[in-house]
Structures are given as structure tokens and as C-alpha cells.
Amino acid sequence: MTSTTSQPSETFRSDFPILSQEVNGHPLIYFDNAATTQKPRAVLDALMRYYERDNANVHRGIHTLSSRATEAFENARDKVCRYLGARSPNEIIFTRGTTEAVNLVANAWGGTFLKAGDVILLTEMEHHSNLVPWQLVAQRTGARLRFIPVTQSGELDLEKIDTLLNTEVKLMSLTHISNFLGTINPVKELCAKARLVGAVSMVDAAQSAGHMPLDVKEIGCDFLAFSGHKMCAPTGIGVLYGREEVLESTPPWQGGGEMILSVRYENSTYKGAPAKFEAGTPNIAGTIALGAAIDYIQTIGRESIRVHDEGLALSAFAKIANLPHYRPLGPSKSRGGLVSFVHDSIHPHDLTAFCDQKGLALRGGHHCNQPLMRKFGFPSTSRASFYLYNTEAEVDRMIDILEQANHFFK
Numbered sequence: 350m351t352s353t354t355s356q357p358s359e360t361f362r363s364d365f366p367i368l369s370q371e372v373n374g375h376p377l378i379y380f381d382n383a384a385t386t387q388k389p390r391a392v393l394d395a396l397m398r399y400y401e402r403d404n405a406n407v408h409r410g411i412h413t414l415s416s417r418a419t420e421a422f423e424n425a426r427d428k429v430c431r432y433l434g435a436r437s438p439n440e441i442i443f444t445r446g447t448t449e450a451v452n453l454v455a456n457a458w459g460g461t462f463l464k465a466g467d468v469i470l471l472t473e474m475e476h477h478s479n480l481v482p483w484q485l486v487a488q489r490t491g492a493r494l495r496f497i498p499v500t501q502s503g504e505l506d507l508e509k510i511d512t513l514l515n516t517e518v519k520l521m522s523l524t525h526i527s528n529f530l531g532t533i534n535p536v537k538e539l540c541a542k543a544r545l546v547g548a549v550s551m552v553d554a555a556q557s558a559g560h561m562p563l564d565v566k567e568i569g570c571d572f573l574a575f576s577g578h579k580m581c582a583p584t585g586i587g588v589l590y591g592r593e594e595v596l597e598s599t600p601p602w603q604g605g606g607e608m609i610l611s612v613r614y615e616n617s618t619y620k621g622a623p624a625k626f627e628a629g630t631p632n633i634a635g636t637i638a639l640g641a642a643i644d645y646i647q648t649i650g651r652e653s654i655r656v657h658d659e660g661l662a663l664s665a666f667a668k669i670a671n672l673p674h675y676r677p678l679g680p681s682k683s684r685g686g687l688v689s690f691v692h693d694s695i696h697p698h699d700l701t702a703f704c705d706q707k708g709l710a711l712r713g714g715h716h717c718n719q720p721l722m723r724k725f726g727f728p729s730t731s732r733a734s735f736y737l738y739n740t741e742a743e744v745d746r747m748i749d750i751l752e753q754a755n756h757f758f759k
């Protein structure tokens with residue numbers, strides 16, 4: 350992949366048809382992977398194959414196409430189960446993405462078990478998806494929100510953790526890797542602490558699931574969520590992992606077909622997990638394609654991807670730090686594969702538009718982290734985020750473009 354490993358990322362680039370194009374007369378450099386990644390041919394083929402050969406609704410039909418679709422769909426659940434190190438496929442619930450998974454837990458678990466005065470513990474670096482659903486359920490139940498602070502260097506301030514994570518806390522939910530700062534949080538240690546005070550724990554793995562090895566038993570969380578589209582799969586498919594005992598005691602969230610055992614006019618009985626949480630026709634093609642994405646990632650190896658992505662991020666961080674007027678944010682060591690940075694006078698939106706003219710796709714904005722941006726005093730930042738097909742040469746090209754921006758906006 351990069352010079353730090355033996356597998357050059359050039360090898361994988363040809364698997365991604367979209368990468369071979371020019372944008373505004375320049376070869377595309379796609380550094381917006383934290384927003385969504387590109388899709389390899391194997392995933393596009395899986396989508397096409399399903400619609401060309403097997404398209405039918407799952408679980409309900411006894412005809413051949415329906416059996417094939419059901420088998421491929423449930424096969425994808427088994428793959429996710431192994432990918433996450435879950436104990437059983439029954440612990441894998443398909444959702445639209447991380448956002449829907451957090452909303453499911455906030456509504457189904459939170460709406461049932463939280464009561465006035467209980468504390469929901471989050472961190473100051475949560476994506477809005479792992480903040481707003483908890484605000485909504487807190488308003489409904491009378492529970493209170495509490496936050497683990499973030500230091501100026503972009504790490505969790507754990508000095509007062511034993512006071513923050515006390516027996517008032519009924520649920521703790523935190524991001525594994527910050528999509529704004531690239532910080533990798535000590536989720537295993539924090540989930541262990543949550544368990545000690547009897548709190549349920551949830552990990553937002555949107556930025557980690559496709560980028561590093563991850564095992565739910567090792568992390569020790571009760572819930573974990575991720576989005577397929579941030580790891581080579583299509584949009585509209587994601588996963589909620591839930592520990593079997595916790596899922597058993599959690600009532601359904603949405604009602605409809607597929608999740609019931611028996612329905613009468615006045616009431617119904619429900620299946621167990623995961624069916625209980627998957628009302629209606631699921632995203633069958635997307636789920637099967639998520640299985641193909643997992644196969645693709647596994648052939649490369651998540652540890653290789655982690656080393657590669659971190660290598661690019663550390664290199665970009667150091668090179669941006671050396672550029673006049675630019676300042677990279679977050680930890681300078683041991684980080685996820687992304688770098689946010691600010692310029693002392695160019696607005697991130699102007700910088701992003703300038704880079705786009707050179708074929709470089711960055712993201713400029715608040716990255717769905719408005720409260721933390723406000724705390725740091727930035728209206729927005731620019732962000733470069735990397736994946737398995739990006740190269741050191743692309744990082745150097747970005748540095749060159751950022752230098753050109755210094756002259757252009759002078």
C-alpha cells in the first residue's frame with residue numbers, strides 16, 4: 350500500500366472504476382472517504398448480479414428466486430457476524446446506517462429503560478448522529494446528558510472519568526474514531542468502566558469498521574453501529590450489533606411486516622432478534638453488496654488498511670504542519686486515517702472550491718460536529734480523509750495544491 354507496507358495501493362486502484370477519471374482537467378484525487386468511500390467492481394457486480402438473477406423479496410416466498418435472495422441476504426448477516434466477532438448472527442440487525450442504528454437504540458432501549466434523572470454519557474466529539482437522537486430521548490424521558498470533555502489537543506480528557514461515569518449513568522455512547530479530529534478513543538477501557546457501574550455501552554464505529562480490525566467481544570460493548578457506505582458498500586445499508594441478552598429485553602422500535610409472530614386486531618406478538626428490529630422489506634441488494642464489501646476488505650486485511658490509512662494521515666499531518674499559514678488539528682500520533690486543518694485566513698469553503706478546480710476532493714464544513722467546532726472557535730475546517738486506494742503521491746499533490754492556494758488567495 351504505502352511505502353510502509355509491501356502492498357502498493359496502486360494494486361487496488363484499478364478495482365475502483367470511478368478513480369480513473371479526470372475532474373476539471375486533472376486526475377481525480379478522492380480525499381473525502383470519511384463522508385463516503387468509493388465502491389470496488391466486486392461490490393458493483395454483486396448489486397448487478399442480484400438484480401439480474403435473484404431479485405425477489407426475502408423470507409416470505411417459497412419460490413426459487415426468493416430462496417436464493419434469502420440465502421444471499423442471510424449469508425451477508427453471517428459475514429457481518431464474523432467480521433465483528435459477534436457471538437451469533439442474531440446479534441446483527443440491518444439498518445439504513447449508523448444514524449438509524451443510534452436512533453433504534455435511543456428509541457427502543459432508551460425509550461423503555463431511561464427515566465427522569467438518569468444520565469446518558471456521551472463525549473464532546475460526537476457526530477450529530479450520536480448526539481441528537483439522545484437529546485430527543487432525553488427530552489422525552491427526563492434523562493440528562495453528560496459529556497466527557499475534549500482537550501485542546503483533541504483527545505478525551507479522562508482525568509475525571511470516575512466522577513463522570515458513576516452509577517447515575519445508565520447508558521454511555523461514544524465514537525470509536527472522531528470524524529472531525531481523527532482521534533482514536535479507548536473504547537475498550539471505557540466500556541469496561543461502564544460495565545462496572547451497570548451502564549449499557551454503545552460504540553459508534555462509523556469511522557473504524559472499514560479501517561481497522563475490530564471485535565465486539567474484545568471491546569466489550571453492548572451495542573455497536575456502522576455504515577456500509579463508509580467501507581466500500583452502497584449507501585442505505587448499515588449495521589447495529591447488539592449483545593443478545595440486551596436485544597432480548599429491548600422491545601421493537603418500528604412495527605410492520607416480518608417482525609411479528611402473530612397479529613390480531615388489537616395486539617401482536619413479535620419474533621426474537623434480529624427480525625423484531627427489521628420491520629418491512631429490507632435493503633436486500635445493499636445487504637448482499639455489504640457482504641461483498643466485507644469479502645473485498647478481508648482479502649486486503651484490516652490491519653494492512655489501518656497501517657496504510659494511518660501512514661497517510663500522519664504524513665499529511667506533518668506536511669500540512671510545515672506549510673505556512675496552515676494548522677492541522679487533533680493528535681499528531683496514533684490517529685485514524687483523516688486530517689482536519691485550518692488556514693489562518695482562507696475560509697474552508699473557498700479552499701475546498703479551489704482544490705476541486707485542481708481535481709482534489711476535500712471536505713470543508715462543520716463535519717456534523719458543531720458543538721466541538723464552537724468550543725474550539727472554528728466555524729468550519731477542511732478535511733482530507735484517506736482509504737486503501739489513496740497514495741503518498743496524492744498526499745504530495747495535495748500539499749502542492751495547498752501551497753498554490755497560499756499564492757492564489759494572497
Ligand SMILES: Cc1ncc(COP(=O)(O)O)c(C=O)c1O
Pocket residue numbers: 383384445446447448449476478479524526527528553555556576
Ligand atoms: C463518526 C460518525 N458517526 C456517525 C455518522 C453518520 O453516518 P451515516 O450518515 O452513514 O448514518 C458519521 C458520518 O459521517 C460519522 O462519521
